[in-house]
Amino acid sequence: MEMSGYQDISALEKSVANAGSQLYTMAHKLHAVERSLDQTAMEQMDEMEVMELLESMTEVKNEYQNLRKDIQEVQQLQRDVSTSIRYQMTSMQQTFQMLKKRIATTQQRRRHQRDQLQGPTTVAAHPH
Incomplete structure (x- = not known):
């Protein structure tokens, strides 16, 4: 399924935000566990x-584990976006080259037609 670049970037931003939120939650829980351990000796x-x-x-x-999964999804989305951008850039380069050739061909035809309409130009010899 090919998503547009905008959709890829939007999904990437959502995944990054979700991963950031999970990281914050995980840090908060770890801090709470550390406080609990500091306040109470294991024996007590x-x-x-x-x-x-x-x-x-x-x-x-x-x-x-959820955070790791989200990070892997973000990395995959980054690869997808990169691939999509590379493909679009290649396509644009090919289109540019094709248009450049068309312009050159059109210019040559116009010059040729103009030259034919003007007819042969002869230079009159001036006797001395």
């Missing part, structure tokens, strides 16, 4: 706190 933690900590760590891990 009850089973419920350990379970909450494990749950938080699982969430952070899942967010990290």
